[in-house]
Amino acid sequence: MEKFHGHEIFVQLLRLLLLLLLSLQCLSSDYTPPSKYFINCGSSSTISDTTRTFVGDVSSDSFTLSPKPEAVEDSSPSPATSQLYRTARLFRSPSSYEFEIDQFGIYLVRLHFFPFSSPTDLFTALFDVSVSGLPLLLHNFTVQNTSNLPLIKEFLLTINISKFIVKFEPSQESSFAFVNAIELFIAPDSFIPHSALLVTRKGGKNSSYKGLLSRVLQKIHRVNVGGREIEHDSDTLWRNWVPDDTFLFNRSTARNKSYDQPIQYQEGQSEYNYSDRNIAPDNVYSTAKEMNTNKGDQLQFFNISWGFNVTKNATHLLRVHFCDITSASLSVSPWINLYINSIFSRNIKIITLAVPFYLDFVVVSDNSGLLNISIGPHRDSPVNNSFLNGLEIMEIMEELGSVSMENESKKKTTPLLVGLVVGGLALVCIVTVVLSLRSKCRKEKPAEASHWLPVTVDGGLSSHSRVYEATIHGSPVPHLNLGLKIPFAEIQSATKNFSGKLLVGKGGFGKVYQGTLRNGMKVAVKRSQPGHGQGLPEFQTEILVLSKIRHRHLVSLIGYCDERNEMILVYEFMQKGTLRNHLYDSDLPCLSWKQRLEICIGAARGLHYLHTGSEGGIIHRDIKSTNILLDDDFVAKVADFGLSRSGLPNQTHVSTAVKGTFGYLDPEYFRTQQLTDKSDVYSFGVVLLEVLCARPVINPSLPREQMNLAEWVMVWQKKGLLEQVIDPLLVGKVNLNSLRKFGESAEKCLKEDGTDRPTMGDVVWDLEYAFQLQQTAMQREPLEDSTNDAASTFPFPTIQRYPSYSLSTSDIHGPKRRDDSSERTESEVFSQLRIDNGR
Incomplete structure (x- = not known):
């Protein structure tokens, strides 16, 4: 928008246009109602x-x-x-x-x-x-x-x-x-948050309750405020919502309000959580309770209050739903004070009309067994009104965690548990001997670099846990999910003893095999090898990260194995492989521009969840096209979390040794060794250009000015001639408005100063807008997005196609030309260039 200084009228028109685009589509989550069980x-x-x-x-x-x-x-x-x-x-x-x-x-x-x-x-x-x-x-x-x-x-x-x-x-x-x-x-992705603001018996506004995903929640109340009962067939998750009248303290303080226009579901980043039809149905947001005020008495301020029976001295997840269907415009939209048990308050300023959102709180109940909720106008509210649309209360069943593997086979788990308890003393003795024998070696090398002993088909060698070994050697890894452990024998069976016919990939970590577990599930088995980049810390990190996060656009960890000096990770199988394989150096069909946008949006959503939806936030640290995988429907999922780091609360960065992959690495992180989530944003910006141009991020065979993809493309972006470097296979198939918006998003991601880069939530918004521009032909003013739709019909200039080489270490045989030439060049030497174990 920097181009429009002094043109306020165009700014306002563009804002209205964006709102119109958002209102024309239902931006609900990609959730298909299940058929079982x-x-x-x-x-x-x-x-x-x-x-x-x-x-x-x-x-x-x-x-x-x-x-x-x-x-x-x-x-x-x-x-x-x-x-x-x-x-x-x-x-x-x-x-x-x-x-x-x-x-x-x-x-x-x-x-x-x-x-x-x-x-x-x-x-x-x-x-x-x-x-x-x-x-x-x-x-x-x-x-x-x-x-x-x-x-x-x-x-x-x-x-x-x-x-x-x-x-x-x-x-x-x-x-x-x-x-x-x-x-x-x-349930849909991100249906329950990992954490929420904690409201204790004394109030409090600064602490969070973390670990909701590891708890069991029991529904206590689900209320359609201001409306009738909603039965299961009107809810995408088959929930029943009851009217609120029986919970009101004083019915004369409130009146029902209804709305007969479409609810405007919205996605993007806000201080509140935008809702969708899976969070609550239309009928919740199209009705509300508002203040029953006398319009002639503007000084009549009061609260509407409800009381709900809950378990005494227990912890509850409270979700309150809002959608302003009471105001004619934002200039008269109320600012609402939400009160919980009269000891906690939250000021809510309405920022959009008819756009639903919700807030989550974790509330600790007292001895009364009653949870009170009140709403009233803020003292600075433009209008004397307040409203509420819906409310849910779920009891958090303490001391419960996510489901473990206990039920998988009693014949397997019972020996495991007995072995852990009864064999503890014997293990201590063994560890003492091992420590004495390996102490000298460990002083010279990190634990993960030690040479592994060969594994025989019939079992052979030690079966003790490599993760446990690291723990007792002084690198404790708390809270590893033992329920995810898979016996080595089962992995051998799933991969037919690691048959070469099932090999689907190689890289710095080792080898990846396709496998089928005994229950019929197809999986990808990543087996680390001695001397490769996958070390014990990365192995442990990946287990810890993936065992506590779930998202549609993050690859799911099925299990792991650390027996017999093995480090094996088992993931859901992604049929279409890596994003890079669909861009260059393969014979796979060309991805359309729409497919590329959808893939980028999906990956951005996964990364946004990683940054914001996990405890303290997680920084991936190795975003690249080979770490974005595609399933059979071309749904993108971010993978490979071995280099990930947790973002520490109340800190702007994490000081750490530089790790990543050359070409994708954030120059600010490389220079300062201070890691932030904006380092992932930079790497994702490089991926966007890789998607746009379908060539490696570093290609030494090209002229010097074209060698670095990010530097080369940004020159054309600043000239406003991004179409000059687009993948020739997309020539004539891309709406130039969509291309301009895509280029602007990539440019913002690649800002030199990390503080100038957008959040991944902003990136998602920009990419979705680019997708809408591609989908919808619109007549636009000449200054809007630099062009109008008529320009999208102009022919692209003839572009020379340079041979492109892969710099990914996932191809052990070296890079290949896109034109299938087998000629080898010195560029292959650079294909192994990494930054401190970047994978």
Whole structure:
């Protein structure tokens, strides 16, 4: 926008245009409602509603029920009773459902209870419910005889294992358990934050509650403020929202407000969390409670207050939903004070109209068992009003973590646990001997550089944990997720003993194999090799980082193996390989400009989540086109977190030795050795140019002025002639407005001073705008984005195609020409140029 100084009218027009573009699309997350698991318990029948199909648990082969308990059926069903609640599964001894999990992340678990008439009085049931590796979800649970049936208990938890068990167990020998239906399905990415502002019994405004993703959340209240009940078929996640009237302290203080225009969902960066239809449905945001004020009395300031029953002395996640449907314009939009338990307040300034957003808080309840929420106008508010659209309260079940591997095989986990406990003393003795034998070697070399002993097919050698070895040698790695450990024998089987036919990649870390686990899941197996760049610290870092983050655009860690001096990481398999392979040095079809934009947007979203959605933030430190992988649908996912560093709270940078890959490395980081998240932004800017030009970032075979991609392209960008260096395979296929916006985004990423670079959230916004410009033909003023759409039809000049060479170490045979020539040049010497173990 710097070009438009002195042209305020154009600035305003552009802002209006951007808002219009955003309003024309639904910027909800890329979430497809799942088809499993929805279980009709105690029945062989399949029951379908408008969006879900509940499968009978008698004969289904998609999950396992063991042992086979008895089924009961309603002896005198009411015509008004749903078919789903006319049967139940009854458990007189411990029994469980085992589900195959093919996608890791946050899951919703719903248990349906409807005690109907049967020879066994279901109201007398008393039982516990637990899930894999976690303490009880329900303890001594019974269903009360009330009119509020069916009773649905809902939980949110993180699942990162391939087999997940829901277990029912009678609390007493004479008792029993039952369930009518079960739902188990994955939630959208980033549905639950990793941390939220903590509100203690004394208030407090500066501390955060961290680790939400490692907790189990139980839904307590879900309220549609100012509106009617929302039933499950009007919600993308099949949730029920109840009206708020019964929770109001004084109904005369509030009145309902409704809105009959489309809700304007929005993405991007804001001090609040922009919402989408998966966070809450339209019906929540199109209704609200506002102050019931007398318009003639502008001094009448008061609060609207609600009270909710919660568990005493417990911790709860509170999510409040806002969408300004009360104001005619921003000049009369209220500034709202939100109060929690009368001891905490938050000022909320409305920045857009009809755009929904939400705020998350973790609230510690007191002995009263009541959580009070109030809203009122800020004293400086332009208008005497306040409003609220929705509210959710979820109890944080303390001492619960993400699901472990305990259920994978009792024959495997029991020896593991026994071995860890009983063999502890023996291990200490062994370690003492090993320490004495290796102390001299370790003084001369880092632990990760030690030579590894060969591994035989039949097992051979030591089976102790390499990660544990590093811990006892003085490099402790706390909180490693032991539930992710995969036996070496299973990895051997999955890769057919590391068959060369299954080799899909090589690089500084070692080799990558395609494999298939026993449950049928296809995986990528990264096996580090002695003398290669993958060291023990990188191995540990990757496990720690990937075990606590989940996102659609970050490659998921399935597990790891550290037996027998091995360092093996197992990831989800990405069928389309690396982004670089689709740009040059391969025979793969050319990516369209739309595909390239979508890939860049996806990678930027993943990186943005890495910077902002994890505890303290995580800096990747090795962003490049070979670390952006594509699945079968060309969805981009950021990979390889071995060099990652946690961003430290309250610090502007992390002082650290320079690591990365030559050509992508942030010059400011190289110069100062001070790492920030803006170092990733610089590297991503280089990737954007690599996508644009389809050539390596460093190519010594080209003339000196063209050798460095970033320097060369920025010369043309500053001239306003970016089309001169575009990939010739895209000539005539790119809208020049989209190209200009893309170039501006890359230029901002590559600013010399890191403080001048945008955040990854800003980059996502710019790229989405470039995508919209490519998608939508618009007549524009000459000064808008430097050109109008008519210019996009102009022919591109003839551009000489220089042979391009790969500088990636993932190709052990050296670089290849794009024109398939086998000629080798001195440029191959530079293909191995790295910066201190950059991979």
